[in-house]
Amino acid sequence: MSFKTLVDCDRLAAQVGRPDWRIxxxxxxxxxxxxxxxxxxxAHLPGAFYAHLDRDxxxxxxxxxGRHPLPELTRVRTWLGAHGVSPDTQVVVYDDTGGTMAVRxxxxxxxxxxxxxxxxxxxxxxxxxxxxxxxETAAPEVETVxxxxxxxxxxxxxxxxxxxxxxxxxxxxQLIDARTRExxxxxxxxxxxxxxxxxGAINLPLQDNLENDGSFKTADTLRAMYxxxxxxxxxxxxxxxxxxxxxxxxxxxxxxVAGLHGGRLYAGxxxxxxxxxxxxxxxxx
Numbered sequence: 001m002s003f004k005t006l007v008d009c010d011r012l013a014a015q016v017g018r019p020d021w022r023i024x025x026x027x028x029x030x031x032x033x034x035x036x037x038x039x040x041x042x043a044h045l046p047g048a049f050y051a052h053l054d055r056d057x058x059x060x061x062x063x064x065x066g067r068h069p070l071p072e073l074t075r076v077r078t079w080l081g082a083h084g085v086s087p088d089t090q091v092v093v094y095d096d097t098g099g100t101m102a103v104r105x106x107x108x109x110x111x112x113x114x115x116x117x118x119x120x121x122x123x124x125x126x127x128x129x130x131x132x133x134x135x136e137t138a139a140p141e142v143e144t145v146x147x148x149x150x151x152x153x154x155x156x157x158x159x160x161x162x163x164x165x166x167x168x169x170x171x172x173x174q175l176i177d178a179r180t181r182e183x184x185x186x187x188x189x190x191x192x193x194x195x196x197x198x199x200g201a202i203n204l205p206l207q208d209n210l211e212n213d214g215s216f217k218t219a220d221t222l223r224a225m226y227x228x229x230x231x232x233x234x235x236x237x238x239x240x241x242x243x244x245x246x247x248x249x250x251x252x253x254x255x256x257v258a259g260l261h262g263g264r265l266y267a268g269x270x271x272x273x274x275x276x277x278x279x280x281x282x283x284x285x
Contacts, residue, residue: 002090003118005257006216009130012092012120016046016133022085022142023048026057026095026102027124030191036101043134045094045127049083050139053246057104066272067191067244068104070156076108077147084142087114094120094127098214100206103249107265111156112149119253122215157239157266159273166199166280174233175201175266178242178251186283191243194274196281201241203285204229206250216257223258236262245269 003011015021025048027036033054040050051057056079059069085091091109093102099119109117120127128134157173165173177197182188184203189195197203208225211217217225230238235255242248245267255263273279 002116003092004115005118005253006121007092007118008121009126009132012045012127013130013132015090020088021090021092022083024051024083024091024093024102024105025049026051026053026093026105027097028053028095028101036095039096043136044139046133046135047139048094048135051093051105053101053104057108064272064275066268066270066275068246070245070267071108073112073151077112077149080109080112080149081145081147084145085109085114085147086145089114089116091117092120093117094123096124098207098210098250099123099216099253100247100250103253104246107249107252109149111151111265112147113152114149122213125214155264157264159266159268159276159279162198162239162266162273163279171200171233172237173239173264174230174237175239175241176229176248176251176263177201177203177270178206178240178248179203179270180205180207183243185285186281192271192274194281196283197270198241198273199280199282201282202229204251206242206247206254209250209254216254219257219259222254223260226255226258226260230260234262235260236264238263239266240264241266241269243269244271 025040025044027039029035059072093105095101102119106117177184184197186196240248240251252263
């Protein structure tokens, strides 16, 4: 059996130590980039490697890019191979923020053609509350393999494509913004220099995907929520976005859990959109 969306703690605990499974700790704090790695050094799931959002899962910022550009392909393939990820590897990713950071690696692997990847439902909190084992020492060395994943650029939407759609007055691509309602409306913007959203986008805050304990809502609940938001448009016309293209993947995961396939990612997201002052910005609902 392979896991492609979510895996629960009991199932993961039963597989810990298997050579064909890899676990990645993706804990990260945008306001304190060192915090996740420090937490990993204190304790992590047995056998887990650390995946740093800025260093491992993104490229350096450029004057035209958003805050977390997609990683350079050769570098990320080398990184995955160095951690023993082969076509037969089941990958599990987790964090301590409801999956908001772990979804980046979940999406990257799927983008590279590796579908055997799942997010630990409930994450760090669910694992520790269940009293399951932790490890304080570094993950063991593993044999390097050749990861040959090929990027599927059809899953990525560019700023240029969205600008073109706005100029033409089309709605072929429907943006779904995962940021909080306050940031979407432009009432508050704690991270980026411009507040608001891209005209025509709809707001589906990622927090709505989760139960109070940080686990994902049921597939039926998510499906009803997303189908209502789609308003008759097909899932493959949906384009997820957020502040920098990371937490947007949370909505893509929720869609997959709900059986709504084909959503794409605006990888640059809001922080790239506002790099060009000529691009339109909307506020309010």
